[in-house]
Amino acid sequence: MRHIVESQQFTVPKILELFERTELMKKIALRGGTRDYEHKIMASLFYKPSTRTRFSFEAAMFRLGGKVLSTEQAMEFSSEIEGERLEDTIRIIANYCDVIVLRHHEEGGAKRAAAISPVPIINAGDGSGGQHPTQALLDLYTIYNECKTLDGLSVAFVGALDYGRTVRSLAYLLSKFERVKLYFVAPKEIQIKPDILEHLDEKGVNYQLLDNIGEIIGKVDVVYQTRIERERLENKHVDLSQYNINLDVLQRMKYNSIIMHPLPRSVEIDHSVDADPRAAYFRQAENGLYVRMALLTMIFDK
Numbered sequence: 001m002r003h004i005v006e007s008q009q010f011t012v013p014k015i016l017e018l019f020e021r022t023e024l025m026k027k028i029a030l031r032g033g034t035r036d037y038e039h040k041i042m043a044s045l046f047y048k049p050s051t052r053t054r055f056s057f058e059a060a061m062f063r064l065g066g067k068v069l070s071t072e073q074a075m076e077f078s079s080e081i082e083g084e085r086l087e088d089t090i091r092i093i094a095n096y097c098d099v100i101v102l103r104h105h106e107e108g109g110a111k112r113a114a115a116i117s118p119v120p121i122i123n124a125g126d127g128s129g130g131q132h133p134t135q136a137l138l139d140l141y142t143i144y145n146e147c148k149t150l151d152g153l154s155v156a157f158v159g160a161l162d163y164g165r166t167v168r169s170l171a172y173l174l175s176k177f178e179r180v181k182l183y184f185v186a187p188k189e190i191q192i193k194p195d196i197l198e199h200l201d202e203k204g205v206n207y208q209l210l211d212n213i214g215e216i217i218g219k220v221d222v223v224y225q226t227r228i229e230r231e232r233l234e235n236k237h238v239d240l241s242q243y244n245i246n247l248d249v250l251q252r253m254k255y256n257s258i259i260m261h262p263l264p265r266s267v268e269i270d271h272s273v274d275a276d277p278r279a280a281y282f283r284q285a286e287n288g289l290y291v292r293m294a295l296l297t298m299i300f301d302k
């Protein structure tokens with residue numbers, strides 16, 4: 001595991017090893033951190049905005065005792081603005097660090113970087129229809145932590161699923177577990193793309209495409225809500241309110257189900273839901289720190 005580019009590269013034993021390490025990292029972070037990695041430098045190179053991914057990776061590195069080089073808007077504050085190719089930028093930055101965390105605006109950006117980088121590349125989200133493997137790993141860890149299993153679960157993905165890189169990456173990971181049932185709930189204009197469904201067919205995963213959550217909200221273990229960009233459905237006469245989670249929807253959910261969201265959210269989860277113990281999205285974001293500490297140490301220790 002030199003680079004982390006897409007979620008398919010993680011096997012079940014690797015995922016379970018990561019989760020074991022994540023438990024340890026949580027203990028280390030909660031007691032203030034360690035100096036074990038004080039000679040390591042992480043570069044965070046973000047061509048697109050980020051709150052959770054960049055801050056949690058940088059916090060992870062600090063909690064491990066390491067150092068961080070960072071540009072939060074590489075489109076403007078890197079040589080991209082002078083026309084430098086991603087490959088050249090990566091070759092240069094790799095001279096100054098031990099790992100590069102990259103959010104690139106083009107699908108396939110992380111793969112291009114990994115193909116030439118002398119130091120490990122971690123994909124922090126590529127393009128709008130690519131992948132976000134570290135988000136999917138923290139999502140999976142959250143499900144494991146909250147539901148106490150990864151087998152036999154039913155998960156409903158809701159929202160803009162076609163270009164949802166977190167949904168795409170998490171679907172790949174969930175397909176590795178037994179008796180999983182996936183529901184993709186979205187207006188047909190923004191439903192999950194066929195490449196994911198082909199993968200699920202190959203793996204024999206049970207799934208269903210739906211256009212409203214009413215049918216399944218009372219029986220799923222996990223509702224994985226995502227943002228719908230309203231402008232994408234202009235003039236399509238789609239009632240987006242039927243995809244929102246509010247107190248009425250909450251009442252129809254199982255008492256032990258959870259609501260997740262990679263965040264940021266807009267109106268798709270009402271703020272009144274936040275106080276319910278089933279609202280797991282802030283715990284999910286917290287887990288990002290521990291999972292990313294674990295991923296960095298797996299790279300550094302190999």
Ligand code: CP
Nearest residue numbers: 050051052053262263
């Ligand atoms: N979930 C996620 O990737 O959030 P950011 O865009 O804030 O990093």
